[in-house]
Amino acid sequence: MHITQQTAERHVLAITVDNEAGILAKIAGMFTARGYNIDSLTVADISENHAVSRITIVTNGPDHVIDQIRAQLERLIPVHKVVDLTEAGPHVERELALVKVSGTGEKRVEALRLAGIFRAKPVDTTTASFIFEITGAPEKIDSFIALMRELGLVEVGRTGIVGMMRGAEGA
Template identity: 60%
Template sequence: MTTPEETQVSAVISLLVENESGVLARVIGLFSGRGYNIESLTVAPVEDLRHRSRINIVTSGTQMVIDQIKAQLSRLVPVYRVVNLTEAGPHVAREMALVKVVSTGEHRTEALRIAEAFRARAVDTTAQSFVFELTGATEKLDSFIDLMRPLGLVEVSRTGVAAIARGPQTI
């Protein structure tokens, strides 16, 4: 039986950090050093003038572990803010995938038809292949990729999740 303490939960954690050398290594080193999971990670500068970058991490663990991750991240010197978006309230979490499908004939038309249904764009087309660009929730991308698998899926490139809270409040 699983007690509430042992229940695994998923969390999207967003960090605002000083954009300096080594900061990403500090963050991911903390995860590997303390045995926390990283399911996806995105990082990019968001405030050039103030030298700040945002890191979004999708992780999972017991509630105690998720709270520890937040506390440990907050302890890093170049970290300004840490928010557990999953806990803080409604948020938008989206990622982008580039999906390469190599097929001909019926499979090719079927792939194109499904892509339209998912509002995926064909950003590269040859006689044998498509590269589809698809943005959305992780689950949407997962099901698109699953559908493409029997239709000649050969390669996937995903960005990982970028997330932000809904409504007027900021990190």
Template identity: 60%
Template sequence: MSKPATHYPNAPKSQPTARHTLAVIVDNEPGVLARIAGLFSGRGYNIESLTVSETEHEKHISRITVVTSGTANVIDQIKAHLDRLVPVHRVVDLTAQGEAIERELALVKVVGKGEARVEAMRLASAFGARTLDASLTSFVFELTGSTEEIERFIKMMTVVGLTEVSRTGIAAMSRGPEAM
């Protein structure tokens, strides 16, 4: 007779984790971002990407885009906790709404001479990156795209002399005519 995998025969099966992009509309006031980040860290949730910007200057409203991962229950808990914070107007799970448009911006510095320099320019052109700065020994490229595209570009540039990367994090919006 085989042993059960657990001492509890009716133990719940583990749920799969998934990556979710949440858009949070908040009052633009001091301490709001700290409260939201504290909510995540205090409960042991990880933030994979975080972007914040004021979207309605006259009303002092900001949009926070948070990318996190968790089980369906964890994501529901995160949304519920965010909804309860006073400066939060609404929380939208862009992942649950369907396919969202997600983009990220990266600045990538590459140092090299000779063939490495030529290869860096060729790769940048193939990826559609803009050259923001060029000297005899270095380039700074700007690339906007999906996280996967950015990752591929960085991996390729590592081979030809990548020295520095700065990334914005994900900005996202749902498809279609409806506003958040």
């Protein structure tokens, strides 16, 4: 008997919602109740009158599970729109991270040199440490963090992924 295992694919979901108390808890609760994992989550007000927010969720699952997630999200009352950026076509993803590195001497010089290559900006400096601000694709940030581990990584804070469709049309 041949069993086909469905591969879990990474999906970036952009969800437009009314900016009201409890909506994030409803969405997170829906994921939790059904055993879906959230890899990244960002939320921000996107309207001038503060009435609408955009939630970006990165999750993994086979296509039928992602379709089920989308359908369940669309049924929630304060949800206006759910777009799977991964399925919709070319899109841009970015993330911001603060990366604290301690070290002196050659390790300090090397951390600063690598930060320049990655276009990470020092936003705080002491004689024994740096805090770098880096933005870009998640893979770029992962690579920078991996290199900083070898040089004295102390702490990392990441915002989570935000994404947007390419071109003149909105999501």
